[in-house]
Amino acid sequence: MRNVSILTAGSALITIAVVVTIWSWISTGSVGELRPGDDDAVVQGSRIYAQNCASCHGGDLQGETNWKQPGPDGRMPAPPHDETGHTWHHDGRTLFRLVKFGPTALLDPGSSYETNMPAYDGVLEDEEILAVLSYIKSTWPDDVRQRHDEMEVVQ
Template sequence: MTRNRIALLLAAAAVIIVGGIVFFSQPSVPYIDPSDQQAVARGKDIYTAQCAVCHGAKLEGQPEWRKRLPNGRLPAPPHDESGHTWHHPDAVLVDIVKHGLVPGRTAPDGYQSDMPAYAQTLSDADISAVLAYIKSTWPAEVRAQQKEMTLNQSRR
């Protein structure tokens, strides 16, 4: 091999190594911590004002939430452990609250939902507080599974 080729290979290897170090040292998407009592209290107030009308004062969702309405849409699901909220990582939950259910991104193609987008209504801190409150109501094993899913996705 010529010197130029060796130098080029060494430079490429250095770029890959440095790039990997920079990439893996970047902070991951923060986990929304349901043990933050201030966030939970604030989130409960916001949830009551913004979310409870559809998702229930006790996070129970609307009746028969798995059965389609006459318009073909589904009622609001529960956010307690009986629902599917905890099956999603934090980044997806934040996206759904901010932008609503978006077909092809956070919902199946063609899906229609009554879930409004809150990007213009709630700040990122408000959304995190609401999710901290919701998560604080889940049993420990459910919180642990959702946390693991969130941390695994943020490592990708």
């Protein structure tokens, strides 16, 4: 009887460990490095951005007008991804998760923030998301890229 209890407890601990590990991986996503100096990644990211992002965020990364205020529908407009926006204020891991899971997935429960930004999980592969983010970062001035790099080191 004692062996059955030990076996049951051991199985439960292993199951919990596996579930926690899987949940941790799913909730954070698999994040690689942004590669704004990698020409292949930047070209691929530019193409994917044009196909999936530019219709809202603009062909020149300029975002929608009045992006800091809710639109008539109550939703926040698409922000710029150039140096005038706040994209570079977020570390790469957060940017990756915003694109993959959508902004609302990262908000506190009960948040009233609404946006039209979809989740791209199942639409874009992780490497494609990283390529888009690499393209965006490649367009920032050197001082903005340097500040973003410094933020990455702190994370």
